[in-house]
Amino acid sequence: MSFEESDIGGKIRRVIIPAMLPELHLEDVLRLRKPHPCGSYDWKVVRLGADIGLVCLGCGRKVLLPRRDLSRRLKKVISTADGGHDEN
Numbered sequence: 902m903s904f905e906e907s908d909i910g911g912k913i914r915r916v917i918i919p920a921m922l923p924e925l926h927l928e929d930v931l932r933l934r935k936p937h938p939c940g941s942y943d944w945k946v947v948r949l950g951a952d953i954g955l956v957c958l959g960c961g962r963k964v965l966l967p968r969r970d971l972s973r974r975l976k977k978v979i980s981t982a983d984g985g986h987d988e989n
């Protein structure tokens with residue numbers, strides 16, 4: 902009786918878990934890790950869906966970011982329309 906050593910579970914599958922995106926609401930202001938070319942770090946949420954629509958608070962440019970992308974770039978939520986923080 903021979904027993905051949907096989908490569909049991911040789912590969913560990915790396916599951917990349919995207920950082921959780923906090924619950925977002927329209928009008929929320931987000932700070933991203935990298936500044937927009939205009940110099941602003943802050944963006945306002947104008948669209949929710951599979952892609953998140955953001956407007957740059959510096960220059961007004963609109964972008965659509967997939968949730969995964971946004972979760973990677975997001976630094977923090979500055980204010981939420983939910984009444985969390987009132988800066989205006």
Ligand SMILES: [Zn+2]
Pocket residue numbers: 937938939940941957958959960961962
């Ligand atoms: Zn900008």
